[in-house]
Structure formats: C-alpha cells, structure tokens
Amino acid sequence: MRKNAVSAKDVAELAGVSRAAVSRCFTPGASISAETRARILKAADQLGYQVNRLASGLIRNESGLVALIASEIATPYRSELLSALTQALQQAGKLALVINTDRSDDSVERALRQAISYRTDAAIFLSGMPARSLSETCLRNGMRLVLINRDEERPGSLRVRIADAEAGRRAVALLVAAGCRRLAVATSSADTPSLKERERGFIEAARGAGIDWTALRGGPTSYQTGQDLGMDLLTRPERPDAIFCTTDLMACGIADVARWRLGLAIPQQLSLIGFDDIAQAGWDGYDLSTFRQPVDEIAAKSVAWLSTVADDHPADLMIEPRLVMRGSLARKNHTVSRYSSTVSSSDSSAM
Amino acid sequence: MRKNAVSAKDVAELAGVSRAAVSRCFTPGASISAETRARILKAADQLGYQVNRLASGLIRNESGLVALIASEIATPYRSELLSALTQALQQAGKLALVINTDRSDDSVERALRQAISYRTDAAIFLSGMPARSLSETCLRNGMRLVLINRDEERPGSLRVRIADAEAGRRAVALLVAAGCRRLAVATSSADTPSLKERERGFIEAARGAGIDWTALRGGPTSYQTGQDLGMDLLTRPERPDAIFCTTDLMACGIADVARWRLGLAIPQQLSLIGFDDIAQAGWDGYDLSTFRQPVDEIAAKSVAWLSTVADDHPADLMIEPRLVMRGSLARKNHTVSRYSSTVSSSDSSAM
DNA sequence: CTGAAAGCGCTTACAG
DNA sequence: CTGAAAGCGCTTACAG
Numbered sequence: 001m002r003k004n005a006v007s008a009k010d011v012a013e014l015a016g017v018s019r020a021a022v023s024r025c026f027t028p029g030a031s032i033s034a035e036t037r038a039r040i041l042k043a044a045d046q047l048g049y050q051v052n053r054l055a056s057g058l059i060r061n062e063s064g065l066v067a068l069i070a071s072e073i074a075t076p077y078r079s080e081l082l083s084a085l086t087q088a089l090q091q092a093g094k095l096a097l098v099i100n101t102d103r104s105d106d107s108v109e110r111a112l113r114q115a116i117s118y119r120t121d122a123a124i125f126l127s128g129m130p131a132r133s134l135s136e137t138c139l140r141n142g143m144r145l146v147l148i149n150r151d152e153e154r155p156g157s158l159r160v161r162i163a164d165a166e167a168g169r170r171a172v173a174l175l176v177a178a179g180c181r182r183l184a185v186a187t188s189s190a191d192t193p194s195l196k197e198r199e200r201g202f203i204e205a206a207r208g209a210g211i212d213w214t215a216l217r218g219g220p221t222s223y224q225t226g227q228d229l230g231m232d233l234l235t236r237p238e239r240p241d242a243i244f245c246t247t248d249l250m251a252c253g254i255a256d257v258a259r260w261r262l263g264l265a266i267p268q269q270l271s272l273i274g275f276d277d278i279a280q281a282g283w284d285g286y287d288l289s290t291f292r293q294p295v296d297e298i299a300a301k302s303v304a305w306l307s308t309v310a311d312d313h314p315a316d317l318m319i320e321p322r323l324v325m326r327g328s329l330a331r332k333n334h335t336v337s338r339y340s341s342t343v344s345s346s347d348s349s350a351m
Numbered sequence: 352m353r354k355n356a357v358s359a360k361d362v363a364e365l366a367g368v369s370r371a372a373v374s375r376c377f378t379p380g381a382s383i384s385a386e387t388r389a390r391i392l393k394a395a396d397q398l399g400y401q402v403n404r405l406a407s408g409l410i411r412n413e414s415g416l417v418a419l420i421a422s423e424i425a426t427p428y429r430s431e432l433l434s435a436l437t438q439a440l441q442q443a444g445k446l447a448l449v450i451n452t453d454r455s456d457d458s459v460e461r462a463l464r465q466a467i468s469y470r471t472d473a474a475i476f477l478s479g480m481p482a483r484s485l486s487e488t489c490l491r492n493g494m495r496l497v498l499i500n501r502d503e504e505r506p507g508s509l510r511v512r513i514a515d516a517e518a519g520r521r522a523v524a525l526l527v528a529a530g531c532r533r534l535a536v537a538t539s540s541a542d543t544p545s546l547k548e549r550e551r552g553f554i555e556a557a558r559g560a561g562i563d564w565t566a567l568r569g570g571p572t573s574y575q576t577g578q579d580l581g582m583d584l585l586t587r588p589e590r591p592d593a594i595f596c597t598t599d600l601m602a603c604g605i606a607d608v609a610r611w612r613l614g615l616a617i618p619q620q621l622s623l624i625g626f627d628d629i630a631q632a633g634w635d636g637y638d639l640s641t642f643r644q645p646v647d648e649i650a651a652k653s654v655a656w657l658s659t660v661a662d663d664h665p666a667d668l669m670i671e672p673r674l675v676m677r678g679s680l681a682r683k684n685h686t687v688s689r690y691s692s693t694v695s696s697s698d699s700s701a702m
Numbered sequence: 703c704t705g706a707a708a709g710c711g712c713t714t715a716c717a718g
Numbered sequence: 719c720t721g722a723a724a725g726c727g728c729t730t731a732c733a734g
Contacts, residue, residue: 004412005470005492007727018705023729030730033703048488050468054414055727058405058710061355065448065469073437074630079430086424086451095465097416098449100437114446117401118416119356137399141356223634256635279425283574284607285636358711369721374713381713384719406711409726 006047015043026051057119066094067115069108070126071101076249076278081126084299092303094121101128109134116141122306125150146302151193158305158315160298164194167291167321168201171244171273176209178330180242180271183213186229186254187246188221198246198275214240226253234262241270248274248281248290255286267330277324289329291321357398366394377402408470417445418466420459421477422452427600427629432477435650443654445472452479460485467492473657476501497653502544509656509666511649515545518642518672519552522595522624527560529681531593531622534564537580537605538597539572549597549626565591577604585613592621599625599632599641606637618681628675640680642672
C-alpha cells in the first residue's frame with residue numbers, strides 16, 4: 001500500500017467530534033449517544049472509512065486472524081476441511097490466514113513463525129506438528145493451538161481426533177459380514193497417526209476374526225499411490241476380495257485400476273471401503289462406501305474452542321466418523337444389526 | 352491473545368542496545384554493524400522474538416497480506432487455483448487471507464471491506480466482482496486489485512483472462528475432425544463470463560461449420576448439474592455423439608451418467624471435451640480430454656504484477672489454455688495438423 | 703456521553 | 719553505525 005487510507009482522524013474532523021468518539025462508534029458496547037453515532041456513521045460512510053484492524057489488533061492484543069497451517073491444500077479432503085474452517089472462522093468474526101507447508105519440519109516451523117509474527121489469535125494445524133519449544137512460545141504469547149488428527153499433544157492446545165482405529169475394526173466386521181474372505185488394508189507411507197490407527201484397527205480385528213488378511217503400504221497419500229497399491233494387491237495369485245483403504249483418494253485409484261486395468265467388477269469381485277467421504281466417493285464412477293469425516297463438525301468445534309477460556313490443560317476431542325453405505329461393498333448376507341443404526345443412506349452432496 | 356508477546360524493547364534490553372537497533376537488525380538493508388547484529392540475533396532467538404507485523408504493517412503502510420476472495424473453495428478447480436496462489440504469495444514474502452463468499456453481491460462486498468480493514472496490499476478475486484465504488488475506495492487506499500476470469504474491468508486493476516472463446520472454437524474443430532456429427536455444448540447457469548465465452552465460441556464455430564449442434568444450460572456449476580445435463584442430452588431421440596462441457600467437474604457428471612446409467616461407451620458412442628484439467632480429468636475413470644487452465648502461470652503472473660509499479664491504467668493479461676489430449680475424444684480421422692503442435696501427451700499430475 | 707492524553711510495537715529521518 | 723524522538727492509527731482509562 002502506498003497512499004494512506006482514510007483514518008479515524010479524517011472521520012472525526014468531518015463529523016466534528018474527537019477520534020475517541022469515532023473509535024467508540026465502532027466498538028460494540030462503548031458508550032456513545034445515538035446522535036453522534038449517526039453523525040459519525042454518516043461521515044464514515046461518505047469517506048469509505050474502515051477501522052484499521054492492524055492498529056486495533058495491536059492495541060487490543062487480538063488480531064482477529066487465525067492461521068490455518070496445512071500441506072496439499074488442493075487435495076479433496078483437505079480443501080473440504082479448509083473450506084469448513086474458513087467459513088466457521090468467518091461466522092465467528094475471524095479471518096483465516098492460510099499457510100501452505102510442504103512435508104518438511106522446516107516449513108511447518110516457518111509457517112508458525114509467520115503466524116506468530118502476525119499475532120494470530122490461534123493456529124490450527126491440519127498437517128505437520130509444531131516443535132514443542134515453538135508451541136511453548138505460542139502459549140506464552142497467548143496464542144491458541146488446535147491440532148487436527150495429530151497424535152502428540154501440546155500444553156494448552158486442543159487436539160481433535162477421529163475414532164480411527166474403531167473404523168478400521170468396523171471395516172473388518174462389515175467386510176466379513178458381506179461374505180468377503182481375503183481382506184487387505186491399503187495405506188500410504190505418510191507417517192500420520194490417523195492413517196496408522198486406521199490400519200492398526202483393521203489388522204487387530206482381522207487377527208481377532210481369524211481371517212486371511214494382508215497389509216500394504218505405498219507412497220505418498222495420492223490417487224497415484226492408490227493405483228500402485230491396487231495393481232500390486234490385485235495381481236497377486238491370492239487376490240484379495242476386499243480392500244479397506246485408509247483414504248478415499250487412494251481408494252479411487254484402487255477402484256479405477258480394478259475396473260479399467262484389470263477388468264474386475266465392484267463389488268462382485270472386489271469390495272472396497274474408504275475413509276473421509278470426499279465428494280468423489282459419492283460420484284457414480286466410484287460409489288464408494290466410506291467413513292465420513294464430519295468436516296463441519298470438526299470446524300465448528302475447533303472454532304468454538306477458540307473462544308473458550310484458556311487453560312494450560314490440553315483438551316481432547318474425539319469425533320466419530322459416520323459410515324456411509326454405498327455400492328462398493330457387497331451385501332451378500334448383510335445381517336450385522338450391530339452397525340445398522342449408524343448406516344446412513346447415500347449422501348452424495350459435495351461440500 | 353491475552354498476554355503480551357515479547358517485543359523489540361525486551362530484546363533491546365537483553366542485548367543492551369536501543370530498540371531502533373533491533374528494528375534495523377530485522378530490516379533488510381538497514382545499516383547495522385555485524386557485531387551488534389549478532390548480539391541482537393542471539394537475544395532475539397533466546398527470547399523467541401518475532402517482529403510484530405501488525406505494528407510494522409501499520410508503520411510501513413504495507414501489511415504483507417493479500418486477500419483471496421472466492422466462493423466454493425473446496426471445488427477441484429478453485430482449490431487448485433487457491434493452492435497455486437497461496438504458494439506464489441508465500442514465495443513472494445506475502446501471506447494469503449482467504450475470504451469465502453457465497454453467490455451474493457453482499458458477501459463479496461463484505462469480503463472486500465474486511466480486506467480493506469486489514470489493509471491488505473491487494474485483493475485477488477476468483478469469484479464475484481467488487482462494486483465500482485468500493486473498488487475505487489481500494490484504489491484510493493493504494494490497494495491493488497486482480498480480477499481472475501472476470502469480464503468487467505476496474506481502474507488500476509489487473510484482469511487475467513483465459514482465451515475461452517477460442518477454446519470453444521477449437522473444441523468444435525477437434526470434434527468434427529474426430530468424425531462426430533451431432534455436437535452439443537453443455538454449461539451451467541452460472542453467469543460467469545468465462546463459461547459464457549466458452550459456450551459462445553463453440554456455438555459460433557458450430558454454426559460456421561454448418562454442423563448439427565445443440566446447447567444446454569443446467570443448474571449451478573457442479574458434478575450433479577453435469578449428471579442432469581448428461582441425462583437430458585443423452586436420452587434425446589437425436590442423441591449427440593459429442594459434448595463439449597464448459598467445466599471438467601460437470602464433464603465428470605456427464606461421463607458417469609453416460610457410462611453408468613445409460614451404458615454408453617466413451618469415446619466410441621460419445622466424445623467428451625472438458626475445460627480446466629482438474630486432477631480428476633486425469634483419473635482412469637474419466638480420462639478426459641480437456642483444456643488446461645495453467646493455474647501456476649495464472650498465480651505467478653498475478654503475484655508478479657503486485658510488485659509492479661501502480662498505474663491507473665487497467666492491465667490485461669490473456670492466457671492460452673493448453674489442450675490436453677486424453678481418451679475421451681474419438682480419434683477416427685485425426686488429421687487436423689493445425690492443432691497438433693499444442694496437443695500434449697497425457698498429463699495426469701495432480702496439483 | 704465526551705475529549706485529551708497515554709500507550710500498543712514498530713520504523714525512520716535526524717543528529718551525532 | 720547508533721540512539722532519542724516522532725509518528726503510524728487505534729483503544730482505553732481518566733476526568734469532566
């Protein structure tokens with residue numbers, strides 16, 4: 001910005017009042033008479049005045065900004081979560097500062113330093129994890145931290161988690177109930193706790209059920225990795241008849257490889273369950289049964305916590321993913337009443 | 352933020368220098384001796400000091416913030432563009448303030464007012480359009496405006512456009528060359544100039560070619576609308592054998608309806624061309640020929656313009672979409688050498 | 703209810 | 719190269 005914007009001083013002069021009055025006019029609850037208020041509002045409107053949030057943030061020690069720190073923000077699940085968060089923040093009168101990171105710790109640290117330098121009221125981590133020392137600096141500065149789908153915790157922070165392991169276990173039960181006999185779990189090499197938990201729950205339940213199972217990890221979490229995983233698993237001599245994939249994005253890759261490269265019918269020859277319920281899971285070409293991550297709920301609860309009184313004790317929030325039943329899961333003998341209450345009908349709304 | 356963060360004063364005291372010295376230490380090009388610089392850096396590191404950008408923005412009249420104003424940010428194309436823009440901004444030392452809007456003019460105006468109140472160095476519009484009066488306020492305040500895919504212009508702003516009509520014309524030539532005889536163009540009801548231009552170019556060329564054609568508009572730009580458009584067009588007695596769809600997202604809906612509901616083979620019974628080259632266009636299940644919007648180029652050029660000297664004359668930038676040839680387009684007699692130079696091989700990289 | 707004054711954390715001429 | 723001082727635009731006790 002070159003030129004100076006119109007300031008409270010300009011408005012005060014035009015309205016014939018003090019700058020303090022102008023400030024009060026835009027401060028909810030400040031004492032000001034209806035008459036001067038009207039005069040000021042008129043002058044402000046005429047001049048196109050907007051309170052300078054840089055200055056007010058400086059004074060009030062509250063910027064109104066919240067940093068959203070994430071990598072791969074163009075990915076379906078991430079962009080849906082980001083959208084939900086920005087909207088929830090706006091409704092709460094705050095604004096989102098989106099900071100892109102890559103997989104390096106370094107970029108996460110840089111992101112958080114930027115957040116600190118803008119004195120954001122909070123930082124919400126969708127990927128990565130702040131170093132403990134830095135997170136303590138944040139805490140000292142009165143900045144709030146929200147960790148979504150992270151496993152470690154930090155003092156004074158809110159951790160939002162999904163019941164991942166339980167979903168893995170339910171996947172096994174569903175597949176077994178559908179008559180599948182050779183199960184597989186497919187995941188990426190990403191070292192995130194949520195993916196590992198989903199895998200762990202699955203393996204645990206498969207072991208418990210005494211059924212034939214296998215686990216495979218591929219590259220980064222992506223459609224391409226899904227293709228690789230599918231190609232590997234589905235060309236084995238003992239081909240699995242069911243795959244639980246830890247993210248929908250990879251499940252789409254598996255589905256496409258199965259159908260278009262290997263000519264397998266879904267669900268007749270391969271049952272598939274994903275995780276996230278991204279928009280594409282509801283598309284006709286995938287029709288993927290999956291566990292929905294309720295992004296609106298995650299966003300709403302994260303933002304609500306921000307206006308809660310600070311407390312050094314870390315808060316923890318566990319969110320239940322909801323099973324969304326679609327066509328990718330064979331329903332041969334679908335008699336497990338235990339899950340029927342949470343089975344919802346197809347929900348193909350894009351975020 | 353409750354507590355006060357550590358300030359330059361604290362650092363100055365610890366290092367035994369003046370606050371001015373601390374400020375110089377973090378101002379590129381300011382004159383400071385190597386020795387005091389080192390002392391200050393050490394003290395700053397020890398205290399976890401970060402320059403307060405609220406204060407420095409206030410003083411230097413440059414917040415380092417850029418507002419990104421957009422609706423439907425979880426949509427594939429939008430999220431890819433948003434990702435490219437946030438990254439380009441970060442590389443240029445700026446940070447993105449993402450403001451979500453809905454379809455109303457009111458929300459666009461509110462978004463821009465928020466941007467002004469944070470004194471963002473610029474506002475980039477991916478959707479919607481600022482009212483002329485407000486955009487003048489921005490200009491007066493020295494704030495830069497970038498309009499992506501908008502048709503109107505505003506004084507002092509950069510307008511980035513895609514050669515939309517030309518793509519529509521090329522689609523006709525490609526489809527005719529592929530041996531298609533009954534063409535259709537499918538678009539949404541969205542009143543955006545880019546979609547209308549794509550449609551217009553198509554109709555113009557189809558008329559010129561003297562070929563059988565039809566045009567259909569559906570609801571909002573979405574996968575679901577694509578399905579509706581596909582169902583409508585493909586169940587007509589005179590079923591089109593080729594559809595140019597103004598966005599990939601809708602094209603995916605058409606492809607799925609064609610294949611999964613109507614049992615049509617692509618490209619044998621239906622050739623399909625989309626626009627955008629979203630990640631899904633490269634997925635096996637779609638394998639969609641499309642015109643790629645080079646989001647990285649759009650982002651890079653938009654951001655580069657921001658550090659250009661301001662000028663009241665509106666700037667205009669026309670970007671050529673690149674044809675990405677994939678399997679959804681029949682190649683019966685593919686002899687149009689005119690286009691071959693821009694035909695690239697399959698490019699299925701997700702952003 | 704209202705204004706004068708102090709102060710938030712910074713940058714930047716101005717002297718030295 | 720360095721410090722004291724002024725000033726960016728705001729908010730908030732403090733008097734009246």
